[in-house]
Amino acid sequence: MSGDLPVSTSATTVAGVPRAGGAGRLGAHTVSRVGFGAMQLPRLHGDRGAAVALLRRLLELGVDHVDTAQFYGAGLVNELIGEALRPEDGVLIVSKVGAEPDPAGPHPLRAAQRPEQLRAGVEANLRTLGVEQVPVVNLRRMDTGPGLRAQGDQLVALDDQLAELTALRDEGKIGAVGLSNVTLEALRQALPVGLACVQNAYSLVARADEEMLALCAAEDIAWVPYFPLGSAFPGLPKVTDEPAVRAAAEELGATPAQVGLAWLLRHDPHVLLIPGTANAAHLEANVAAGALALSEAALTALDAVPTRSGPVTGA
Numbered sequence: 001m002s003g004d005l006p007v008s009t010s011a012t013t014v015a016g017v018p019r020a021g022g023a024g025r026l027g028a029h030t031v032s033r034v035g036f037g038a039m040q041l042p043r044l045h046g047d048r049g050a051a052v053a054l055l056r057r058l059l060e061l062g063v064d065h066v067d068t069a070q071f072y073g074a075g076l077v078n079e080l081i082g083e084a085l086r087p088e089d090g091v092l093i094v095s096k097v098g099a100e101p102d103p104a105g106p107h108p109l110r111a112a113q114r115p116e117q118l119r120a121g122v123e124a125n126l127r128t129l130g131v132e133q134v135p136v137v138n139l140r141r142m143d144t145g146p147g148l149r150a151q152g153d154q155l156v157a158l159d160d161q162l163a164e165l166t167a168l169r170d171e172g173k174i175g176a177v178g179l180s181n182v183t184l185e186a187l188r189q190a191l192p193v194g195l196a197c198v199q200n201a202y203s204l205v206a207r208a209d210e211e212m213l214a215l216c217a218a219e220d221i222a223w224v225p226y227f228p229l230g231s232a233f234p235g236l237p238k239v240t241d242e243p244a245v246r247a248a249a250e251e252l253g254a255t256p257a258q259v260g261l262a263w264l265l266r267h268d269p270h271v272l273l274i275p276g277t278a279n280a281a282h283l284e285a286n287v288a289a290g291a292l293a294l295s296e297a298a299l300t301a302l303d304a305v306p307t308r309s310g311p312v313t314g315a
Helices: 038-044 046-060 072-086 115-129 156-171 184-193 210-218 243-252 256-267 280-291 296-303
Strands: 023-026 029-032 066-068 090-097 100-101 108-112 132-142 174-180 195-199
Touching: 023 046, 038 046, 038 066, 038 072, 046 072, 046 280, 066 115, 072 100, 072 195, 090 115, 090 174, 108 256, 115 156, 132 195, 132 256, 156 174, 174 184, 184 195, 184 210, 243 256, 256 296
Parallel strands: 066 090, 090 132, 132 174, 174 195
Antiparallel strands: 023 029, 100 108
């Protein structure tokens, strides 16, 4: 794979498959609005063939946007992606830096926020993905929770981090910069850099970042929510438990999870999805959510569901 992707049309992927969820934009790239989050692939660590087959299945389903990180499976996920996906497949790989594995620590990850650690993270991504450029790299900030919180020398000014990532972009090692786990203030501060995307926790039942989404839309920045169906974290209720979601699912003959994903796609055209799974059937169900047509009555009921948490960033 390389930073220069083959050309595709707005309606189909390079493989000639209709785009899952239709076409969206991520920086300079046209991508399918339903992508794939690779964080769960380590579940297949004992069956490398199954993991590679799952990644190849993405191409058949019209998915050409994969979200990963060097710290997913301590490099295993990137290696699988590098093995499964070829340059001619035209898949946009988005990775992130700001954490690193800590197998001997109290948590599987530790903060890696200092500029030299961000650079080392990019170099590690290049090595394990087997590429000369990572098309998009997100900076995972850790000044808010839940999840990992930066402390001590890991409390680094955002401007210093952005300066390092901008230098890496100028060197051609990354194609574009994004942000993950950020506040509205941080997003505004980073706008002069030129951002491709923002990844924050966001779902039908956790919409406190609506102002941030509006700013991204105004600046033509892709909004890529993690926890799109809620989470086990305190303060993040599950979308699939909502009565309005269950009612819409019953009406459409769909699953509540599909309804939750379909609502996100309808909510704003700048939303791109990266639901993750290690199961082929679940992958197909997630992709099918991109074609789910919500009735006006269902959409009205879903829009009326109140947000149940404050701004939540972490994961």
